[in-house]
Amino acid sequence: MKNDTILVLCAHNDDQIIGVGGTLAKYAKQGKPIIIIIFSYGESSHPHYQKEVIIKTRVKESIRADKILCGDKAKTYYLGLTEGKFQKEIKNKKISQKIEKIIRQSKPSKIFTHSIDDPHPDHKAVNKFVMNLTEKIGFKGDVYSFNVWNLFINLRKRNLPKLVVDISDTFKKKIEALEKHKSQAIQARLPLTWSIYFKAIIHGFLNKMKYAEVFYKIK
Ligand SMILES: [Zn+2]
Numbered sequence: 001m002k003n004d005t006i007l008v009l010c011a012h013n014d015d016q017i018i019g020v021g022g023t024l025a026k027y028a029k030q031g032k033p034i035i036i037i038i039f040s041y042g043e044s045s046h047p048h049y050q051k052e053v054i055i056k057t058r059v060k061e062s063i064r065a066d067k068i069l070c071g072d073k074a075k076t077y078y079l080g081l082t083e084g085k086f087q088k089e090i091k092n093k094k095i096s097q098k099i100e101k102i103i104r105q106s107k108p109s110k111i112f113t114h115s116i117d118d119p120h121p122d123h124k125a126v127n128k129f130v131m132n133l134t135e136k137i138g139f140k141g142d143v144y145s146f147n148v149w150n151l152f153i154n155l156r157k158r159n160l161p162k163l164v165v166d167i168s169d170t171f172k173k174k175i176e177a178l179e180k181h182k183s184q185a186i187q188a189r190l191p192l193t194w195s196i197y198f199k200a201i202i203h204g205f206l207n208k209m210k211y212a213e214v215f216y217k218i219k
Contacts, residue, residue, distance in 0.1 A: 005033045007108035009099070009130050011086070011122040012042040013062035013076075014181045018196060019146030020112045021069055021174035022167025023213050028070035029170070035106055036066060036076040037099065039126055044083045058181075065180035069173055077102075086125035095129070100137055108141055112215065115145040123148060134219055143219035147199075161217040164203070168210035171200055 041055040113130040114123035203212035
């Protein structure tokens with residue numbers, strides 16, 4: 001039987017929920033193993049707290065959120081890179097070798113990661129890293145991109161194949177999971193919440209579903 005592990009590579013520990021949460025919940029329901037690799041602890045979102053406190057809080061929230069989303073199907077790993085310094089630390093901490101090992105062992109059928117059009121520099125850095133690594137190791141599966149900070153249409157990619165996932169059954173879980181990220185609530189999430197609904201509804205409407213997530217196949 002074909003291995004159907006799903007691998008997600010993202011910068012912060014709510015990116016996977018915002019970008020691909022409904023889809024992950026759906027795949028978990030279907031029994032697919034899910035591996036989530038988060039590049040940072042997202043510590044700079046709270047400059048006035050002690051770093052350790054934030055890391056603990058965010059990891060706790062994230063574990064709870066991924067549990068809501070995927071039950072016990074998901075394994076979440078943190079690389080602990082410093083936000084804003086991904087490129088340098090990817091090199092220094094031998095991240096390529098680590099991720100390559102995970103890919104070789106788990107043989108994912110699909111990788112989900114950030115879009116190159118996402119304006120957030122950490123998101124862009126992860127996209128570049130994934131594109132380079134999958135190229136280098138000759139990854140045979142599909143690589144899909146999701147958007148976090150930008151809205152849904154982008155001109156550069158309109159000719160790329162799309163993956164449309166009906167998340168009508170799991171959209172509620174996505175919102176619930178997001179709500180577990182309490183420490184993120186004020187700074188980061190308020191401007192995002194409406195866009196999460198907006199995107200799910202528009203994508204759903206365009207594809208004759210209630211709610212949908214759409215991904216571009218970038219490799
Ligand atoms: Zn992020």
